[in-house]
Amino acid sequence: MNRFEKKDDDENEFPFESLDKGQVIQEKRVFNENQINARKCSFVISEFLYLLSRGDTFTNTEATDVYFAATKLFQSKDIPLRRLTYLLLKEFSTIMSQEMSLIATSSLVKDMSHKIELYRANSIRVLCKIIDNQLLSQVERHIKQCIVDKDPHVSSAALVSSIHLLKVSPDTVKRWANEVQESISNKSNMVQYHALALLHRIKQHDRLAVTKLVSAMIRSSLRSPYAQCYLIKCAVEVIEETGTQDRAFYDYIESCLRNRNEMVSYEAARAICSLKNSSLKELTSAVGTLQLFLSSSKPTLRFAAVRTLNKLAQVNPIAVVPCNLDMENLITDNNRSIATLAITTLLKIGNESNVERLIKQISNFLDDINDEFKIVVVESITALSIKFPKKYKQLIIFLNKILRDEGSLQLKQSTLDAILSVVNHIPESKEIALNELCDFIEDCEYSELSVQILHLLGQEGPHTPSPSKYIRYIYNRISLDSGTIRAAAVTSMAKFGLLNEQMKHKVELLIQRCLFDEDDEVRDRATLYLRLFKENNEKLLSQLLLEDLPAPAINIQRSLEQYLESGRAATEAFNIDNVSTVVETSPILSSGKASATSTPKAGAISLASSSSAAGDSTPKGKEAGETYAIKLSNIPQFAAYGKLLKSSEIIELTETETEYVVSCVKHMFAGYIVFQFTVKNTLEDQLLENVFVKMEPNVRIKFETYLPIDKLAFNDPADCYVALRIQDSTPLINFNNILRFRVREIDPSTGEADSSSYDEQYNIEEIALVxxxxxxxxxxxxxxxxxxxxxxxxxxxxxxxxxNIKSIDEAVKEIVRTLGMAPCEKSEVVPPKANKHILYMSGRSVANNNMLVLARARMMIDQSGQNIDVEFAVKSEDEDFNAFVATESF
Amino acid sequence: MASYIYLVKFFFILDNKGSRVVAKYYDDSEFDTTVKQKAFEKRVFDKTAKVNGEISILDSFTIVYRTYSNVTIYMVADNEQNEVALLNVLNTYTDTLHTILDSNINKRNLLEGVNFTLLALDEILDDGIVLESDSTIISDRVGIKIDGGDDLDSLDQSLGQVMASAREQLVNFLK
Structure with a gap:
């Protein structure tokens, strides 16, 4: 117990806690007194510094006032006060106009040659924060003087400040290379580090110079651990960028593995793990070093080691195997981040023989961990099922245990998704999974999950050897559960009737009992199915029960909402053909209110299974807001184009840090293409007018409409459009694009636009129709x-x-991406180690009235193992379109 | 690689209820307002408060921290940085505070000596770059011994520290 403990009771107020900004600003008048009272002034500066670090904000004027007042304190000879003054000036200079902060320049330059080191070191740090390009050339010689200063404090301060100055004036700083080189021989460890870093950064655009510098430094004997870490990074950079075979760089890194400082040996180990061409010997030593860290008493070392090994396991699981045992001990580590990483690593490096044991071990401590952690485990298990399909039984039982235990909906949803993914990948697992899930719905507390499981039972159950046992479970739901679940159960049973002729009669009897259900939805469904069964209308039944909705559920939901709001309901029927089939994949800038969308019931399963099967986890941008379709239909010029058939992904036409940021989306209508350009002006001092994109096609075509942006203010993106008429053709055109606009300068002090303006243009990337x-x-x-x-x-x-792709899996992804068609029959799932595969895809054409287009790609790895031979076939009702897709896509 | 030299992104000290005592954001591209910063600090606190750890991850950040009687000191870097190096910076800082605050790191002392709390940080980090790593040198720089008779409430160096710094100087001299 320390003696201050008693004072820290909650009732007691802490110093400064109720400090008021206005009051402190008043107090700054002590800076102005004729006889400077160092003690009082230091106290007030501390108050200001505290206010800033607490998060209070100062206006430009307030900050300027404080800064001005503080410059008076240069008159005092009190050293601690001067030290605080430097810090105050440095902090406040960042929240006021740079021009004003320059008034301290002369005092600071004077201090840069003061006899006290502390003055020299800190004045240069402040000066470099406020200085501009022009003034820099005037004080250059003082800075160079400080760089070669014998005192490490001063030299380090000058070097670090120069690193910051590279952002302001790289050309000037580059002229100091000789001084920096000289300071590298300073006795101080830190100066070495800073000099190395600055020298490296000065030369970073000259690959040869960097290589020479790194080779020279490797041979010198750096003492600073920070410098050694930096040099390891540099060596890695040289190896990666030049592809050098010179072992000197590798040898240096390897030698650092034996460094006594853990920071350095760790840096070396993770460098070796990250390098593609590390030798087996190097990798073994690196893993050995990390293995020692795994049993360290320091959490950070354990964490660092397990994180690096986790990464290594992704590319080279075998290399990590020696750490198996140490890693298992970490499963129960107090630090949950470490435990999580240990488990996911173990699951990555697990082999067929120890998987079972591992799963058992994880089951043992499952009760002690929280849901968030369990989700990580569930996800790793899912990945494992793909690797070891034979172990499906243990995996399903393990997942089912998590499903049955207490847990949040989120956890259970992830677990159910995992089970669905296992079922999708490993057909043999279907039966055991269905049995387990049947048991689960007997007392499932979340109706969302019951509905999904009932859907799955209806989808898969009829194809199993003994479908009738599932009917019992499903029918139990009808007598015991809520309306939503009963309705799902009725649909599920109907599927058995449709898909299994022998069960049809039995199913009809069961559905008949639901005709008097108290819930409308249950009664309606039962009546409908029964009638269709009586009529033997299999076509309509299979359309209702088996086919997916004709458009994404979210789009249907939006259209229905619009339909109801518009008041058309009384006069006309809702037409599902008008619903856009465009799957929104990108968030759209809009002020529309965010409406949380509930999981679409029937869609959820196919959604979950298809996304996990495709293997890409790009989150679909569900940020609600107006869709492209609604946005475009609100523009009179495009309203007549009809239904939006397709929108491309967003194409960036500039870098994201340029003055004007432009992106494009291609919208396809029957007979028309609309290019939507989103333009952002990142220049605060410009107002742009009449902004449009001039598209220059490589063939003669006629543009339909240009819609410019009238006024484009700073940081407020807006859209301009170009429309093109294509009728029934499918032209492949390249466009060179130029952004054109008028510029009005804005006066920064008043915010008003200048009365004169001038035309300007800006080149942006090309766009192609494919x-x-x-x-x-x-x-x-x-x-x-x-x-x-x-x-x-x-x-x-x-x-x-x-x-020119090595693996089938990559080729499948590439083909799907190039064509933008939907993979069918789960053919996008490639069995591991396959050397041939057939991919099926479907889509519809924009022209020809939404004609169905099917494609088949047969793939085989060629003899060299470097390429994949593809036979690509396209079928539709239109010969020309087939040829178009087959010949022009690749 | 280019940004590797900029090691520390954020620094903050939170009390035992998760409220900020002091903070410094060297890079405010992620959290550009105090409100956003404090929301982040709250999440960091929630993740680290109950666990007696030393390191954690949140979003794309690596966080190292050390808890004292009623405060926790945090250093945050992006997750590509060397975790051990980041911990070294935290160690340098806490070692310095130990010396300056006479081994009593708590909210009251950190605030009463807020000039030392912030100066020590300023001596260790310059815009996220490690400026100095030796806590003895830093303690000396922060607790400036002044000549003359000003009655400033400065730190009295204990005999041990004077010895330590004398030894350091001797060692440096002998190098």
Missing amino acids: PRDYIIRGQPAPKFLEEWKELPEDIQSIQRFSL
């Missing part, structure tokens, strides 16, 4: 193979080509 633009992804064709047979064989188009 076959993918003419294909709508849509929902995957439910029965691809049948539909493929039905389409005419004689007009199909076949292309053979070779892709």
Whole structure:
């Protein structure tokens, strides 16, 4: 117990806690007294510094006042006061106009040659924060003087300040290379570090110079651990950028593994792990070093080691195997970040023989960990199921245990998704998974999950050897559960009736009992299905029960909402054909209110399974807001174009840090293309007028409309449009684009725009129309193979080509990405180690009235193992379109 | 690589209820207002308060921290940085405070000597770059011994520290 403990009771107020900014600003008058009272002034400065670090904000004027007043304190000879004054000036200079802060320049320059080191070191630090390009050349010689100062404090301060100055005036700083080189031989460790870093940064655009510098430094004997870490990074950079085979760089890194300082040996270990061409010997030593850290008493070392090994396990799991045992001990580490990393690493490096044991070990401590952590475990387990399909039984049982235990909806949803993904990948697991899930819905507390499981049972159950046992579970729900679940159960049963002829009669009897259900939805569904069964209307039944919705659920929801709001409901029926089929994948800038969308019931399963199967986890931008379709239909010029058929992803036409940031989206209508350019003006002192993109096509075409942006203010993005008429054709055109606009300068002090203006233009990236633009992804064709047979064989188009890709999996992703079509029959899932594969895709064409287009790609790794041979076939009702897709896509 | 020299992104001290005592953001591209900063600090506190750890991850940041009687001191870097190096900076800072505050790191002492609290930080980090790593040198620079008779409430160096710094100087001299 220390003697201050008693005072720290909650009742007691802490010093400064109720400090008021206005009051402190008043107190700054002590700076102005004729006889400077150092003690009082120091106290007031401390108050100001505290206010800043507490988070109080000062206006430009307030900050300038404080700064001005503080410059008076240069008259005092009190050293501690001067030290605080430097800090005050440094902090306040960042919140006021740079021009005003220059008034301290002469005092600071004077201090830079003062006899007291502390003055020299700190005055240069402040000066470099406020100085501009022009003044810098005038004080250059003083800075150079400080860089070679014998005193480490001064030299370090000058070097670090110069590193910051590289942002202001790189050309000036580059002229000091000789002085920096000289300071590298300073006795101080820190000066070495700062000199090395500055020298490296001065030369960073000259690869040869960097290589020479690093080679020289490797041979010198650096003492500073920070400098050694920096040099390791530099060596890695040289190896990666030049691809050098010179072992000197590798040898240096390896030698650092044995450094006594943990910071350095760790840096070396993680460098070796990250390098592609590390030798086995180096990798073994690096892993050995990290292995020692794993059992360190310091949490940070354990953390650093396990994080690095985790990364290594992704690319080279075998190298990490020696750490297996140490890693297992970390599963129960007090620090949850460490434990999580240990588990995910272990699951990555696990092999067929120890997976079972590992799962058992994890089960043992499952009760002690929170839901967030459990989700991480569930996700790793899912990945494992793909690696070791034979272990599905243990995995399903393990996942099911998590599902049954107490837990949040989020955890259970992730777990259910994981089970669905296992079922999707490993058909053998279906039966055991369904049985477990049947048990689970007997007492499932979340109706969302019950509904999804009932959907799955209806989808998969009828195809199992003994479908009738599932009916019992489903029917139990009807007698015991809430309306939503009963309705889902009715639908699920109906599927059994449709898909399994023998069960049809039994199902009809069961559904009949639901006709008097108290819930409307249950009664309606039961009545509808029963009637269709009686009529033997299998076509409509399968459309209702098996096919996905004709458009994404979210779009239907929005359209329905609009329909109800518009008041058209009384006069006209809702037409689902008008719903956009565009899957929104990117958040749209808009002020529309965010409406939380509930999980669409039927869609959830196919959504979850398809996204996990595709293997890409790009979150679909569900940030609600007006969709492209609504936005465009509100523009009179485009309203007549009809329904929006497809929107491309966002294409960046500039770097994101340029003066004007432009991106483009291509919108396809029947007969028209609309290019939407989103333009952002990042220059505070400019107002842009009449902003539009001048598109220059490489063929002669006629543009329909240009819609410019009238006024584009700073940081307020807006859209301009170009429309193009294509009728029924599918032109492939390249466009050179120029952003054109009028500039009005804005006076920064008044914020008013200048009366005169001038024309300006700005080159932006090209845009191309590609076959993918003419294909709508849509929902995957439910029965691809049948539909493929039905389409005419004689007009199909076949292309053979070779892709420079090594793995089938990558090739599948590349083909799907290039065509923008929807993979069918789960053919986007490539079995591990496959050397050939067939990918099926479906889509619809923008022209030709949404004609169905199917594509098949047969792939095989060629003899060299470096390329993949592809036979690509396209089928539709239109011979020309087949040829177009097959020949122009790749 | 280019930004590797800028090691520390944020520094803050929170009390045992998670409220900010002092903070310094060297890079405010992620959290450009006090409100955003404090919201982040709250999340960091929630993640680290109950756990007696030393290191954690949140979003894309690595966080090292050390808890004292009623305050926790945090250093935050982006997750590509060397965790051990980041911990070294924290160690330098806490070692310095130990010396200056006579081993009594708590909210009251940090605030009463807020000039030392902030000066020590300023001596260790310059815009996120490590300026000095030796806590003895830093303690000397912060607790400036003054000549003359001004009655400033400065730190009285204990005999031990005087010895330590004398030894340091001797060692440096012998190098």
